[in-house]
Amino acid sequence: MEIFRRWWSRLWDGLKLDNWRKSVRSPGAGFGRCLLCLEPIAARLICAGCERDLPWRGSQNRGAIGSAAPRFATFSYAFPIRQLIAQAKFSDGVGIASLLGQLMAENPPETDLAGFVVCALPIAYARHVQRGYNQAWLLAQAVARGLGLVLLPAPVLRRTHTRPQRELGRRARYRNLRGAFRASPAVAGQRILLIDDVLTTGATFHCATRALLRAGAAQVVAWACASVEAG
Ligand SMILES: [Zn+2]
Structure with a gap:
């Protein structure tokens, strides 16, 4: 039975991945139909069934990851979150980024966020120009809207250009980002909800958090759409 269940779930994921590729190839498709199973739907980009099947981390896993800093x-x-996040990095992925941010806001971490202000984890200026937007900013916008929190203007936290983190090992990631973030004094005394798309080793969150605290932020809570850590 278990084998059958696993076989079925893999087949189902395969079908969804196939639909997904078709939807991505023909922009505009997907609207009026679920991006993943092509069921006709009225609102959103994915249907309720596919939303239920997303790789949610579950309430206990929406809790802090790692003990040093609160990260969610x-x-x-x-x-399909991996594919959705990849798509959110292209200019036709703005709707997808908003959907992901909306899903985050509807399933917030189990921590008191009253009085927090939302800040997007920046990408380097050159990459921003190349891509046209920062997907973390789109997530942050949807999170702030969904939770009724204030969104800090982007220049509050800046990032200089560094080597892509992807090519580096864990230690090198920290070294690479040393001094890469600068926070403005506008964050002084603020409790900040820092938003990014993917949490990998946590090096980016760590270095951005340090910059915010150095500039006087009272508290920083990091919240990513997805984490590569098991759970
Ligand atoms: Zn669906």
């Missing part, structure tokens, strides 16, 4: 993630970095 709504999803595991698995199908």
Whole structure:
């Protein structure tokens, strides 16, 4: 029975992945139909069934990851969240980024966020220009709207250009980002909810958090759409 269940779930994921590729190839498709199973739907980009099947981390896993700093993630970095996040990095992925942010806001971490202000984890200026937008900013916008929190203007936290983190090992990631973030004094005394798309080793969150605290932020809570850490 278990084998059958696993076989079925893999087949189902395969079908969804296929639909997903079709939807991505023909922009505009997907609207009026679920991006993943192509069921006709009225609102959103995915249907309620596919939303239920997303790789949610579950209420206990929306709790802090790692003990040093409060870090949260709504999803595991698995199908189809992995594909949705990749798509959110392209200019036709703005709707997808908003959907992901909306799903985050509807499933917030189990921590008191009253009085927090929302801040997006920045990408380097050159990458921003190349891509046209920062997907973390789109997530942050949807999170702030969904939770009724204030969104800090983007220049509050800046990032200089560094080597892509992807190519580096854990230690090198920290070294690479040393001094890469600068926070403005506008964050002084603020409790900040720092938003990013993917939590990998936590090096980016760590370095951005340090910059915010150095500039006088009272508290920082990091919240990613998805985490590669198991759970
Ligand atoms: Zn669906």
